[in-house]
Amino acid sequence: MKLLYLAQRPTRGRIRLFGEELSEAPREALPPFRRRIGVVFQDFRLIRHLSAFDNIALPLRVAGATEEELEGPVREMLAWVGLADRASARPPTLSGGEQQRVAIARAVINRPDLLVADEPTGNVDAEMAKRLLHLFTALNRLGTTVVVATHDVGLINATPGAEIIRLDNGGLADPTGMLRNPPPRRR
Amino acid sequence: MLAWLFVSPADRRLLGTNRFRGPTPWVIAIMSFSIMLIAATGLALASTAGSLSRAIETRYALEVPNGGQNLDALVASLKSVSGVSSVDPVPESEMRRTLERWLGPEADSADLPVPALVNFDARPGTDFAAVQRHVEAIAPGARISAHQDRVAPLLRSMHALQWLAFGLVVLLGAAAAAAVVLAARGALDTHRFTIEVMHGIGATDLQLTHMFQRKIALDALVGSVAGAAAGGIVLLLLASGASFAGELSGGATLSIVDLLVLLALPFLLTALATWVGRIAVLAALRETL
Numbered sequence: 184m185k186l187l188y189l190a191q192r193p194t195r196g197r198i199r200l201f202g203e204e205l206s207e208a209p210r211e212a213l214p215p216f217r218r219r220i221g222v223v224f225q226d227f228r229l230i231r232h233l234s235a236f237d238n239i240a241l242p243l244r245v246a247g248a249t250e251e252e253l254e255g256p257v258r259e260m261l262a263w264v265g266l267a268d269r270a271s272a273r274p275p276t277l278s279g280g281e282q283q284r285v286a287i288a289r290a291v292i293n294r295p296d297l298l299v300a301d302e303p304t305g306n307v308d309a310e311m312a313k314r315l316l317h318l319f320t321a322l323n324r325l326g327t328t329v330v331v332a333t334h335d336v337g338l339i340n341a342t343p344g345a346e347i348i349r350l351d352n353g354g355l356a357d358p359t360g361m362l363r364n365p366p367p368r369r370r
Numbered sequence: 371m372l373a374w375l376f377v378s379p380a381d382r383r384l385l386g387t388n389r390f391r392g393p394t395p396w397v398i399a400i401m402s403f404s405i406m407l408i409a410a411t412g413l414a415l416a417s418t419a420g421s422l423s424r425a426i427e428t429r430y431a432l433e434v435p436n437g438g439q440n441l442d443a444l445v446a447s448l449k450s451v452s453g454v455s456s457v458d459p460v461p462e463s464e465m466r467r468t469l470e471r472w473l474g475p476e477a478d479s480a481d482l483p484v485p486a487l488v489n490f491d492a493r494p495g496t497d498f499a500a501v502q503r504h505v506e507a508i509a510p511g512a513r514i515s516a517h518q519d520r521v522a523p524l525l526r527s528m529h530a531l532q533w534l535a536f537g538l539v540v541l542l543g544a545a546a547a548a549a550v551v552l553a554a555r556g557a558l559d560t561h562r563f564t565i566e567v568m569h570g571i572g573a574t575d576l577q578l579t580h581m582f583q584r585k586i587a588l589d590a591l592v593g594s595v596a597g598a599a600a601g602g603i604v605l606l607l608l609a610s611g612a613s614f615a616g617e618l619s620g621g622a623t624l625s626i627v628d629l630l631v632l633l634a635l636p637f638l639l640t641a642l643a644t645w646v647g648r649i650a651v652l653a654a655l656r657e658t659l
Binding site: 190192210215220240245246 | 383564571
């Protein structure tokens, strides 16, 4: 996952993202690519001393949006994740589920080309998990590639069209693609 | 170019609000205070050495070992030489007072042969061979010496002290810069998580550096202006206060240019701290991916 969202360089192999070979790209070249990637971390990685609003607004601010430009989208996103009334709350005062929703809102606010989510439904209730799935599907339809790492079989079953890659001990469990779900031809 | 100084409140919140609570402003204030005093001393020394040098560059002394029997004739003869002016014989009483420091009351003894001393100015280009001839004719064995030669060791010491002051200012500036580097690294460590998150969402090194650079600049500005102000107060007290200070600063004055240099020092220190901080932050960020 870290290789996917450009937080690490590969020790071997290559990374081709957005049509570019990025394995050995100079570090100065990486920020524009990172802005096209939204990441939902398992441990949320919210900045503790910033409010939920400021955490969600970060990608827009980094991209150069003015306060007037980002106010509407951030409020809308807060409302969508059910935290409209917690805009000024700081992460330590939010529950695990609320923090996860802030993390998801931050990851998608910029309409990324690639969304990488690590256990996005781990701390949310079934209703929120369903809404997240709808969001991911909607983003995917709009052109965003969504990569989700999960142990949630329910989530896997709820996305019948998705390509599934099973990992075992850090390696591909089915390098030939035989076990992919839905398999092209299941034996 | 200075847009980084005027960031939005949201960007300011990224590094928290505990400004001026760290040691950096205090360290810089102490450095600035010391720099101010040392620089003022160095400039005053340079000014004093300059005025002293200017005052004596055309001044000469004529020493007559056997006393002043023909002093009036000697003075008249000196005045007649072209280029010589301000011929001032030192009164014998003054010579005896000077000797009293070494000889005590014996200096007043009529048996003591007191040499005569005549000070005079000579414009550059004065024919000293002619002066010497006039003097020899009246007082054989009389010696002419330039004041500049006698004061040369003192002037050399003053110049050496001046350079020492300059060196100390440079060293203190370097120490302030080193303190800023340490503070910048500490700030980077404190905010490592924020930096990782910001990098992760596509912030450039320059965007991150600007956040730290602004904080360093403000800390340095507050510290250096406060230190310089305290130094200025001490200098004012020294200049206008106790009598011993009057003795110390007698003749040592600061020109308008010197005062402008002193006024510029805290801002130069701020600029140095900001630049060093920026380089330190950029270098540290380059070590990450």
